[in-house]
Amino acid sequence: MHITLIISSLSPGGAEKVMAAMANYWAGNNQDITLITFDSRNSDSYIFNDRIKRHALELLTDSKNILESLANNYKRIKRLRSILVDSKPDIIISFIDKTNILAILSNIGLKYPLIICERVNPRKYRIGRFWRLLQKMLYPLSDALVVQTEATKLWFKQKLKFPEEKTYVIPNPVIISSQNSKNIIKEKLNIISMGRLVRQKGFDILLDSFSKIAEKYPDWTLTIIGKGEEENNLKSQAKYLGIEKQVIFTGFIKNPFEYLQNADLFVMPSRFEGFPNALIEAMSYGLAAISFNCPSGPSDIIRNGTDGILVNCEDTDGLTAAMDDLMSNKEKRGQFSKRAREVSERFKLEKIIGMWNNLLEEVIRRKK
Structure with missing residues (x-):
């Protein structure tokens, strides 16, 4: 299976750490993985399997005004769409609200199966009225929405009227490093x-x-x-x-x-x-x-x-x-x-990946 993963950046963060773990797990299990960020590789905080095809678009820049924001996002959509056309993924997974919206716009007309994933609590996190409106308009064009808790699932149903049958709860996995413990003398x-x-x-x-x-x-x-x-x-x-x-x-x-x-x-x-x-x-x-x-x-x-x-x-x-x-x-x-x-x-990694694998198969089957 060819899975394309999209996230704004791979700088230190919870969502970034989870996506890195998913990419490495799937690549290590002989899946074809394409990993796309709008940021440059200089911000990467994680080590990746050599089998992963990495695209860093270097388009993560601040916009001074609305016109510049529109122009920058147009560039991101154009570049992202070009990669999707060339790579022909079996399925796309996008992380985090604004990136989800750009992924949906990039995929219009291409019709690749697309899963979007929310990583924060939308009740508290403000993305602005314009982006919230785009969420409401465009999120239903995706094939599935993954959230991390039942409470967040309920919010999307009530506030954005997102179809409950297309919303899935998949928590974060435990991601720990295997290192030998050191006997440190503790004073406090x-x-x-x-x-x-x-x-x-x-x-x-x-x-x-x-x-x-x-x-x-x-x-x-x-x-x-x-x-x-x-x-x-x-x-x-x-x-x-x-x-x-x-x-x-x-x-x-x-x-x-x-x-x-x-x-x-x-x-x-x-x-x-x-x-x-x-x-x-x-x-x-x-x-x-x-x-x-x-x-x-x-x-x-x-x-x-x-x-x-x-x-x-x-x-x-x-x-x-x-x-x-x-x-x-x-x-x-x-x-x-x-x-x-x-x-x-x-919250074992293999257990959480199993939930993702089941969802990927279901979305691809439903899309055919």
Whole structure:
């Protein structure tokens, strides 16, 4: 089967990591894979199987005005359509809203089977009125829509009137690196959190919550992995709260294996999510987890009271109480840790790819 995958960029990110894993898995199982990005290869953060045909269009540029935006998107559609005509895929998979729209427009008249995939929570993520209108008009031209949770499926049915029978729920897989653990002598216990340093991820709330109990736990540190536009603000906040000596900002780390392996607790303070890779990755390493019960994803991953704790979204005091509970109770952390590892089987890569394979076969069969 010849599968063409389309995504804006392969820079660090959850959707990008999942697409890279899917591409490599299929290529490693003798599928013909074409992988297209609008960005250049310089932004690639993942290593790919040599069998994958890679097209980097180098057309991911900012537009200064509407006319320039229209011109840039026309160039993207034209180039993308040309590749589709030449490569003649059996099926196309596109990731993320605006890229989905451009993929649909590129495929008009070609009629290749096309699956579009949403990777964020549309209730919280704003793409603008024009793009939302295009979503409503063009998404029905696709052959299937993949979302990550039942809540997101319901949103597309109610808000965009997307046909329920063409909507499929496929969660993210657990993607972990196989490395040997290192025996690191730990001087302190450690809470870890990771993600892009943007408002959505809620690290400002985490710092506020941690500051309320940091003095009570001088032998604990908080490590935040990631980079983003809020980095300087967050560092200033930590200093203002008087906890800068207990908070570590690592910046972006391509493979956070060692940090996860040697942490004692994982906290995800996001205001909203799609289906958080960071959470399932942390739990796969046996970390007891605390997360806001934000829309959407955490409640599909954490079994509250079994392998972690769900806290009402943006409840600073509730997050503080949950951290205090697990930081003070090693036995409880250990119980959650044992059950957390089960996430590796629940969201096993082979299991998730099997769901995708079934969908590909169904869409191709239905298209004939």
